[in-house]
Structures are given as structure tokens and as C-alpha cells.
Amino acid sequence: MPRLTRRQLPALVAAGLAAPALASAQAYPSRPITIIVPFAAGGPTDTVARLLGEAMGRDLGQSVVVENVGGAGGTLGAQRTAQARPDGYTLLVHHIGMSTIPTLYRRLAYDPINGFETVGMITEVPMTIVAKRNIAANNLAELVALVRRERDKINLANAGVGAASHLCGLLFQQAMNVPLTTVPYRGTGPAMNDLVAGTVDLMCDQTTNTTEHIRAGTIKAFAVTTNSRVASLPDVPTAIEAGMPGFEVSVWHGLYAPRGTNPELVTRLSRSLQVALRDPGLIRRFADLGTEPVPQEKATPAAHRAFWTADVARWRPVIQAAGQFAD
Incomplete structure (x- = not known):
């Protein structure tokens, strides 16, 4: 289904051509949703995705199933998502790797930036x-x-x-x-x-x-590796405290849909993400793991896209200076 722009939508409605798309969005979701995690089960991204899936499933009224598609530094799972049908039933939870893949991998079977719709950020770990x-x-x-x-x-x-x-x-x-x-x-x-x-x-x-x-x-x-201690590990000093000035890095996670997903569905998913990030159970489990949900204003498609774009630019010179590429 072609992606509808805001300018196109009124004309399509007047012509009676937008009804199927809108009806599909309003009925969504009518079956279980799959979140692809591009790493092995049991890892940190898998943990984030499963906690998020449980909370979003309660809001969406459908099961959210995690599928682990590991390998090639997270590119196999990302490729599976980018090439999936853009119907809102195949999503991706990925971490900071989405910022480094465009530089680390010089030959990919999918577009690592333009192959996705951003739904919203989840957490910075x-x-x-x-x-x-x-x-x-x-x-x-x-x-x-x-x-x-x-x-x-x-x-x-x-x-x-x-x-x-x-x-x-x-x-x-x-x-x-x-x-x-x-x-x-x-x-x-x-x-x-x-x-x-x-x-x-x-x-x-x-x-x-x-x-x-x-x-x-x-x-x-x-x-x-943050500039202040983590509440769940109060006795562990920061790298800066421990004598490594400037050593600061965190890992952010985001939720993605395939490019071309109906904007109505992306909006619905973003709203569900925001509801999930306010869920007391998810907040408690994130705290146990030393992290917390991002502020609500970051759990939007636009904020997610802007942050991601800036992070790609941040990591590009670091990777190029190291000279370590994945292909």
C-alpha cells in the first residue's frame, strides 16, 4: 500500500479511495504482532523487547511475540524487518547499532536508514x-x-x-x-x-x-559508563570517577516499522509505546535492570528520527578512525 501524505489524504477521502486504508488502520491490530530482535535470546535488547511487548500487548489487545533473528551484527533481523510487508504486524526493536550499521557495513541488501519508519525511542541504557x-x-x-x-x-x-x-x-x-x-x-x-x-x-x-x-x-x-552512578548499582563508580576522563556511552533502543507503513498505524503504535512506557510494571523491571523509559517526548516518530540521524553522524568518524568495518 502506498504511503499516504497529509496533502494526499483529503483528496483521497473525497474520491472515496482512502476508505480501505483507514478501515484497516481502525481495525488494527486484528492478530498478533511480531517484534524482531536482531540478536540472540537472553541478551539486553531481547530483554527490553520482551518487557515492551508485554506492556504494548496489554494496550493493543493482541499478543506481541518476540522473534530472535540474530547474526551479522544485527543486520539480518533489520533486513527481515525492512523487507517485511508494511502492515504494522512486523516491527523491530534495535539499539545503538542502527546508528553504526550505515558506516560499519558498506554493502547491505537493504537501506539501513531509509528502509524504516521510526515509531519512538524506548530507553537509554x-x-x-x-x-x-x-x-x-x-x-x-x-x-x-x-x-x-x-x-x-x-x-x-x-x-x-x-x-x-x-x-x-x-x-x-x-x-x-x-x-x-x-x-x-x-x-x-x-x-x-x-x-x-x-x-x-x-x-x-x-x-x-x-x-x-x-x-x-x-x-x-x-x-x-554514565556521568552519574546507576541507582541499581550504587557501589559501582562511573568510569570518570574511576580515573577514565571522558569515557561516557549509553545504548539507546528504538522501535521501528518497515518503510511505507500506513502513518495511521505508526501513530497507533507510537501511542501504544507511550502507554507502555508509563506502565508501572515495565518501569519497575527497567529500574531493576539499571535503566528507565525515555521521556514521553522522545517516544515519538519525529523525535526518534531526529535523534537517530544525529547519532549516525556522531559515530561515523569514530568507526572510520578505527578502520574496523564489518564487510
């Missing part, structure tokens, strides 16, 4: 610098000294090129001025499993994936 629990360091300064002393023996896990953990890890290496052997996984869940098992040494990952492990003592936390 702090990152944590963490390590296996028996690593021989007790604070960030000791960890940096250990890394510089034994760089050839220490590795850094991530969820794949372009994943949030990869980007944060890239900045961490730059801050230390020490390149490390990196171990990419197909998702943060498997990477975290190996960090807990002690198979890998370090990781930089979102609080949504690390908080419960930090509290349980199965991994060791050295810093959070």
Missing part, C-alpha cells in the same frame, strides 16, 4: 565494564594496569561487530590505548555465559544484561 569474577584486579585502575601488563593474555568478548558491546569495547580499548584480542559472539547472551564461566576475561555491556550477574557476584564490575 548505561554500559558497564565487567570481567570474570576471579580476575586479578579490584578497581578500574588495577584493571587497566593488568591489561597493559598482560595484554597478550587477556581477551575482550562482544556480541559481534556493530553490537553495543563491540562499540563500547572499542572505546574502552581506545581509552586505554591498548588493543586487545576480541572474541565475537552471536549475541550478548552467549558472551555473558562464557564470561560467567571464566572462558573470556572482559566485556563492556549494558546494565540490562549485567546487573543481575553483578549483584549475584558471578562477574566483577569496575565501572558504569
